[in-house]
Amino acid sequence: MTLDLAAYAKEKGIKYFMISFTDLFGAQRAKLVPAAAIADMQKEGAGFAGFATWLDMTPAHPDLFAVPDASSVIQLPWKKDVAWVAGDCVMEDEAVEQAPRNTLKRQIAEAESQGLYVKTGVEAEYFLISPDGTEISDPYDTAEKPCYDQQAVMRRYDVISEICDYMLELGWGPYQNDHEDANGQFEMNWEFDDVLKTADKHSFFKFMVKSVAEKHGLRATFMPKPFSHLTGNGCHCHVSVWNKDGTENAFADPSMELGLSEQGRHFLGGIMKHAEALVALTNPTVNSYKRINAPRTLSGATWAPNTVTWTGNNRTHMVRVPGPGRFELRLPDGAANPYLMQAVVIAAGLNGLRAKADPGKRYDIDMYAEGHLVTDAPRLPLNLLDALRNYDADTELKSAMGEAFSSAYLKLKHGEWNAYASHLSHWEREQTLDI
Structure with missing residues (x-):
């Protein structure tokens, strides 16, 4: 059963989620998402412009979405009101094949x-x-x-x-x-x-x-x-x-x-x-x-x-x-x-x-x-x-x-x-x- 990140936020006192993905050069990219918006993000993902990271994309590509994998969520021990969660990259409802986490999966x-x-x-x-x-x-x-x-x-x-x-x-x-x-x-x-x-x-x-x-x-x-x-x-x-x-x-x-x-x-x-x-x-x-x-x-x-x-x-x-x-x-x-x-x-x-x-x-x-x-x-x-x-x-x-x-x-x-x-x-x- 998939963890409900909105419920997790209420239980742990989380104010923000850092939805993160790693690009081809190993750079960690993230968006800081208010807990009030995490339910929608868990369904649709946080939006990025892929060209702005080290992925093989152009400014003409559609939005890239990092869909949080709730099983990876970590409450930051040094900043308890923030939680980090790894995102899987998708574009137009398809997994982005070049994305490193998708490649590993x-x-x-x-x-x-x-x-x-x-x-x-x-x-x-x-x-x-x-x-x-x-x-x-x-x-x-x-x-x-x-x-x-x-x-x-x-x-x-x-x-x-x-x-x-x-x-x-x-x-x-x-x-x-x-x-x-x-x-x-x-x-x-x-x-x-x-x-x-x-x-x-x-x-x-x-x-x-x-x-x-x-x-x-x-x-x-x-x-x-x-x-x-x-x-x-x-x-x-x-x-x-x-x-x-x-x-x-x-x-x-x-x-x-x-x-x-x-x-x-x-x-x-x-x-x-x-x-x-x-x-x-x-x-x-x-x-x-x-x-x-x-x-x-x-x-x-x-x-x-x-x-x-x-x-x-x-x-x-x-x-x-x-x-x-x-x-x-x-x-x-x-x-x-x-x-x-x-x-x-x-x-x-x-x-x-x-x-x-x-x-x-x-x-x-x-x-x-x-x-x-x-x-x-x-x-x-x-x-x-x-x-x-x-x-x-x-x-x-x-x-x-x-x-x-x-x-x-x-x-x-x-x-x-x-x-x-x-x-x-x-x-x-x-x-x-x-x-």
């Missing part, structure tokens, strides 16, 4: 048609920086190896504890918070869940972290590589696939290598097969490739992959199998669209199941120290343009993600690359002004 439906139920978790890293974005916010956070730094995390206790308190209040099951490998960088973990719920929580988490940081006079960024000498922001994705009612892990088989079942190996095989293309979605910005192809950082490691390899419990590879019945994709970064990241993982994995794909040789070496010894594994793209070309050439993955989505995404992302390529940088002037 199609993949979920495809998995369900095969009797499978996907559960995921994310590790969303971020920096707390100065309001102007030029430096980390804590001038005392200078250690060469700051990961798990007790003093540094306590200097940001007010921000971290406030966010964690909110996740506890929301019932997300947060279980640890830490200072990450870069100065000024943090990570907060919560329990894995149904893949759509995880994507909605991921989207809301980014909104919440930024809001709380601003409340404390700081700025939070999930930018993949905001500082050249420091480790970048990853967004590791933990994946498991279950039976239809979510009671039995279809990836788990204690008799198999690393406890990963035959189905799990084929799903992983799909990730490996399509890695050079799916990176266009898991690492979607120009800046992303400065993280996955970074030189050694101040701490001594980038913690990011640059080669398509998998392993057991070893963090130097693209995919890690840390325990039975699941794997961790370490490729995505902080710019990944919460919905598209999950959608492309499912699409690639399901293709691997259909094709009975083999994930290939397992490597247990330290890729940072001995990666040069691996000569038969593909390298990840060096830049966004190469990633987009790989995605465009991968007709199986494009088709699985949907032709309308793929066409729109490639068009807008090529436009982004062209804007970057035409930009005159400070480096260019330094290198060539006197030639």
Whole structure:
């Protein structure tokens, strides 16, 4: 039974609803709707001009409506009279195929048609920086190896504890918070869940972290590589696939290598097969490739992959199998669209199941120290343009993600690359002004 948002507003004291959707570039778009109007909005949706966001539309397109999915509603813990709710984009009573949440829901439906139920978790890293974005916010956070730094995390206790308190209040099951490998960088973990719920929580988490940081006079960024000498922001994705009612892990088989079942190996095989293309979605910005192809950082490691390899419990590879019945994709970064990241993982994995794909040789070496010894594994793209070309050439993955989505995404992302390529940088002037 669908939750009545008007009744929810009366029960919770909600004055406004923030009906939100995420566009192709991961930007969160919203309208603030008075509770008195939410009944109509729940039926018809909040109206937007699609061209005014990063969707492949023109000013001549009809109104786009974000229809709230009441099951996703979250009362803002820091502003109790406002509730956030994820919207599904429709136009002229038809689902907008290119919209990221719709794209994910199609993949979920495809998995369900095969009797499978996907559960995921994310590790969303971020920096707390100065309001102007030029430096980390804590001038005392200078250690060469700051990961798990007790003093540094306590200097940001007010921000971290406030966010964690909110996740506890929301019932997300947060279980640890830490200072990450870069100065000024943090990570907060919560329990894995149904893949759509995880994507909605991921989207809301980014909104919440930024809001709380601003409340404390700081700025939070999930930018993949905001500082050249420091480790970048990853967004590791933990994946498991279950039976239809979510009671039995279809990836788990204690008799198999690393406890990963035959189905799990084929799903992983799909990730490996399509890695050079799916990176266009898991690492979607120009800046992303400065993280996955970074030189050694101040701490001594980038913690990011640059080669398509998998392993057991070893963090130097693209995919890690840390325990039975699941794997961790370490490729995505902080710019990944919460919905598209999950959608492309499912699409690639399901293709691997259909094709009975083999994930290939397992490597247990330290890729940072001995990666040069691996000569038969593909390298990840060096830049966004190469990633987009790989995605465009991968007709199986494009088709699985949907032709309308793929066409729109490639068009807008090529436009982004062209804007970057035409930009005159400070480096260019330094290198060539006197030639």
